[in-house]
Amino acid sequence: MRVLSGVQPSGALHIGNYLAAIKQWIPLQEKHECLFFIVDLHAVTVPYKPQDLRQNVWNAALDYLALGLDPAKSTIFIQSHVHQHAELAWLLETITPLGELERMTQFKEKSKHRQKANVGLGLFAYPALMAADILLYKTELMPVGEDQLQHVELARTLARKFNHLFGRTFPEPKSQVAKIGARIMSLADPTKKMSKSLGPAHFLAIFEPEEDIRQKIKSAVTDSGKEIVYDVKKKPAISNLLTIYSLCADKPISEIEKQYQGKGYAGFKSDLAEVVIETFRPFRRKREELLQNITEVRNILSRGAETARSIAEKTMKEVKEKMGLL
Numbered sequence: 001m002r003v004l005s006g007v008q009p010s011g012a013l014h015i016g017n018y019l020a021a022i023k024q025w026i027p028l029q030e031k032h033e034c035l036f037f038i039v040d041l042h043a044v045t046v047p048y049k050p051q052d053l054r055q056n057v058w059n060a061a062l063d064y065l066a067l068g069l070d071p072a073k074s075t076i077f078i079q080s081h082v083h084q085h086a087e088l089a090w091l092l093e094t095i096t097p098l099g100e101l102e103r104m105t106q107f108k109e110k111s112k113h114r115q116k117a118n119v120g121l122g123l124f125a126y127p128a129l130m131a132a133d134i135l136l137y138k139t140e141l142m143p144v145g146e147d148q149l150q151h152v153e154l155a156r157t158l159a160r161k162f163n164h165l166f167g168r169t170f171p172e173p174k175s176q177v178a179k180i181g182a183r184i185m186s187l188a189d190p191t192k193k194m195s196k197s198l199g200p201a202h203f204l205a206i207f208e209p210e211e212d213i214r215q216k217i218k219s220a221v222t223d224s225g226k227e228i229v230y231d232v233k234k235k236p237a238i239s240n241l242l243t244i245y246s247l248c249a250d251k252p253i254s255e256i257e258k259q260y261q262g263k264g265y266a267g268f269k270s271d272l273a274e275v276v277i278e279t280f281r282p283f284r285r286k287r288e289e290l291l292q293n294i295t296e297v298r299n300i301l302s303r304g305a306e307t308a309r310s311i312a313e314k315t316m317k318e319v320k321e322k323m324g325l326l
């Protein structure tokens, strides 16, 4: 089975990206043909600084490798190094209904506080580019967080439509979502999804300094009352922290609730910080080693792009023929 997934280099990768997405990718490498990419063409759909983007792409590559993506098992590459993503996106846009794009939650969220003049066509067409990413490799499975399900659904719709119009070409990709932690919430506002772009108080970057992790968890908002119980409606903040604790410590939430029965938020938060730090400590060491060997990282990305291009070329040849392009 062919698997594809990626993260936008729109900031530092956070624990939501890891717990919901990257953590799922690691075991898939053992059994399937996997492609994992750094989604830089998507990251330019909102205002950004080129020097930050460059740095974020390198950081994402280091994070991927430090967290366990193995170039001997998976194809790891940068999206913009395979020009066919943009080419297929254009062709798919010609069959993408406007209405489908207009109802996308991510577009509504990201455009709602901006004036129309400051919202680019790229942000609107983002889901068509994502459909192209997926279909270019005839992907069968896409492990993602809950927020991306709507976009994978569009890729399925476009695969069906393309197949209907031009003849069977694409499989309909399925999504895989983690049972717990598919939507990690912001530390500063548990009604919002943890996002790179919300600002540093909202997310916990995987590799931020340990002291900052302690500080951020200490300052994370909590709910009224004192009990440490999982109740998303009444206690969204504590439920989110319990989810993070459970996933990092690999312990059921019910066990953690028992452990902290009658205890206050302060102790729970300080333990949570240590659990998170401990979870990522081995990856941190690996990342420091990789930093000393940037040439090897560059070579991995270059080999990855070559492999990805060879698959992409075949798909594009077939797509163009079927669409009547000479």
Ligand code: AQP
Pocket: 006, 007, 008, 009, 010, 011, 014, 016, 017, 018, 020, 021, 039, 143, 144, 145, 146, 147, 148, 181, 182, 183, 184, 185, 193, 194, 195, 196, 197, 198
């Ligand atoms: N809070 C989250 N909880 C669970 N999963 C999440 N993902 C993102 N945020 C959460 C999943 O991580 C993968 C990579 O996401 P992305 O970077 O491609 O795009 P995003 O969903 O828009 O992520 P961010 O952090 O919110 O980025 P910005 O702020 O730039 O938009 C995906 O599988 C996603 O579901």
